[in-house]
Amino acid sequence: GDLDAVAVLAEAGADAMLRAPGSAVRWFGAAERLLPGDAAPEQRVELLLPRARALAANGHLRQSHDDLLTCLGLIPGEAEAQRAQIATTCAGVERLLGRHDDSHERLLATLAALRDRTTRDGVTVMLELAVDGLFRADPPSVVDWASTALRTSRDLGDRPLVAASAAMLALGTAVAGNIAPAQTGYDEAAGLVADLADAELAERVDAAAYLTSAATYLDRYDDAVVVAERAL
Numbered sequence: 001g002d003l004d005a006v007a008v009l010a011e012a013g014a015d016a017m018l019r020a021p022g023s024a025v026r027w028f029g030a031a032e033r034l035l036p037g038d039a040a041p042e043q044r045v046e047l048l049l050p051r052a053r054a055l056a057a058n059g060h061l062r063q064s065h066d067d068l069l070t071c072l073g074l075i076p077g078e079a080e081a082q083r084a085q086i087a088t089t090c091a092g093v094e095r096l097l098g099r100h101d102d103s104h105e106r107l108l109a110t111l112a113a114l115r116d117r118t119t120r121d122g123v124t125v126m127l128e129l130a131v132d133g134l135f136r137a138d139p140p141s142v143v144d145w146a147s148t149a150l151r152t153s154r155d156l157g158d159r160p161l162v163a164a165s166a167a168m169l170a171l172g173t174a175v176a177g178n179i180a181p182a183q184t185g186y187d188e189a190a191g192l193v194a195d196l197a198d199a200e201l202a203e204r205v206d207a208a209a210y211l212t213s214a215a216t217y218l219d220r221y222d223d224a225v226v227v228a229e230r231a232l
Helices: 003-016 021-034 041-057 061-074 080-096 100-113 120-135 139-156 159-175 179-195 198-203 206-217 221-231
Strands: none
Touching (some): 021 041, 041 061, 061 080, 120 139, 120 159, 139 159, 179 206
16 A cells, blocks of 8 residues: 555566566556555556566566456546556457457457547557557558548647558558559658657557558558657
């Protein structure tokens, strides 16, 4: 029940996340065990969610999935943004487990549950559905979801989301074998990513990941290396 100790352990977990996810798992787990029994569900989620991500990064996918399901059970239905965040993370782990149908259905249900799809949360789920199309070898689905995400993010005026959506659209078009439009889309997405300040790109570093993959599909390997190094 020592909340000061919980805060110190949580900070240690956050500091270890990128370089030592195994250590992060232990720190977050220790913090979660110290929470009092009557702790608010949101407090427990704040520790379980990063632990789930650290578990996944360390290859412990089933344990990560269990934590994420626990988080979804703790989050109230009206907390749309947090529920969407956890659900997309859970869908990503399900993909890594080879449970592609579960991942696909979870993402569709999450999008359907949003009161307004034309939000950052909606675009995030759309981009995850585009990734889902890649894993299910369905290029038309990738292009459709990425196109919808791009239109919506432009309406929102969210530069990092626009860049991520454009990069995913270029990747989906390249995977579909439509090389000429993929080249054009890549050039547009590369310009959008280049125009982002590092702090903006850090908000959606997946934009650089999608762009790197698109460059690789288009045999633009030098470009791929430059974008990937910036992302790192």
